[in-house]
Amino acid sequence: SPSLPEYFVVPSSLADQDLKLYSYSFIGRRMPLWSWNHPNGSALVRMANIKDVLQQRRIDQRICNAITRSHPLRSDVHKSDLDKCLPSIQEVQAAHIKLKQLCVNEPFEETEEKWLSSLENTRWLEYIR
Numbered sequence: 001s002p003s004l005p006e007y008f009v010v011p012s013s014l015a016d017q018d019l020k021l022y023s024y025s026f027i028g029r030r031m032p033l034w035s036w037n038h039p040n041g042s043a044l045v046r047m048a049n050i051k052d053v054l055q056q057r058r059i060d061q062r063i064c065n066a067i068t069r070s071h072p073l074r075s076d077v078h079k080s081d082l083d084k085c086l087p088s089i090q091e092v093q094a095a096h097i098k099l100k101q102l103c104v105n106e107p108f109e110e111t112e113e114k115w116l117s118s119l120e121n122t123r124w125l126e127y128i129r
Helices: 016-023 053-070 089-105 112-122 124-128
Strands: 033-037 043-046
Touching: 016 053, 089 112, 089 124, 112 124
Parallel strands: none
Antiparallel strands: 033 043
C-alpha cells in the first residue's frame, strides 16, 4: 500500500506470504499497523476494514490470533470499531476549515455571543476533545 510506511511492525507468527495474501483483503491494502505499545505488552494496532464480508471473520481471526501469540502474556485482542464512534478525516478537515474561516472572518470583540455559537457549530472543539 502506498499509504503505509516502508517498514512497520507485524506479529512474528505471520509469515511474509501470509501478509502478502492478507493484504489484498484489506481496503487500500492497509494491513494492521502497530501504532503504540505499553510496557505491560499491550499494543494499539490500527486496521482497515476487510473488503470481502465472507472472508472477514476468517482473516480477522487469523490476524488477531497472530497478535495474541505475539503478546508476552498471550492476552486476547480487544477490538473497537472506531468508524462508529469517531469522526472521519473528512469531517475533521471540514471542521478545521470552518474554524479557520471563523477566526479570519469574524472579529471576536464585536460579536462575542455569535462568535462562540459559531465556534461550537464548527464542531472543531468536539473533535479535538
